[in-house]
Amino acid sequence: MTSPFSTSTEPAATGPVLTVRGELDVATAPRLRARIAELTVTAGQLLVVDLADVTFCDSSGISALIAARNVAEAAKAKVALVAVPARLTRTLTLTGLADFFPTYATAGDAIAAHA
Template sequence: MSGGGGITSLALREGGTVVLGVFGELDLFTGPRLVDVVTDCLSARPVRLVMDVSAVSFCDASGLTALLAARDSAVQAGAEFVLAGVQPALLHILTITNLDARLGLRPRPSPGTRC
């Protein structure tokens, strides 16, 4: 894979929530960048870290490792970790590796509900 992906939409929102938008490929090339961005975000001491992965088109083992590292870092910092917008292909990978439970995936909220 080419590592054609990135992280966008870093924003501290009302109530101490940080939202990260991840897009493209989450792999050996982009995974370390995600971990760096998460570390930076957590320095603001948010209450919740929401990672929107709705635009992730590919995720390999390195990407899964980055997601786990992000979750673990959030928990260590005392922030709730939410993985939002999980598309069917990524959900399938998370389910067969049993990482869906570790990442705390929940059913998709209904429209109009907050993260």
């Protein structure tokens, strides 16, 4: 059974918190990229990407996460991934991308570390 894809954004004192739900794959990654492009991230802020409810992530999904990092860097901001599922953590580690994404257990932890 597939999980429906969705995103939502909440403001935080340090910048936007983008929550991603469902399967992040070749069919849904363009929607995530479009959502990321709509975000307002300014210098010094932190873009938090909450992956707690991501049920699957393929290479297209990882590419969309890299796009989030690129958007943050272009704005002279930072990005953090939170609640990264174990399988995705393993993939990020094996590909060497774990070094590019600070990860935290919760959005609160990421925000506190950035403050």
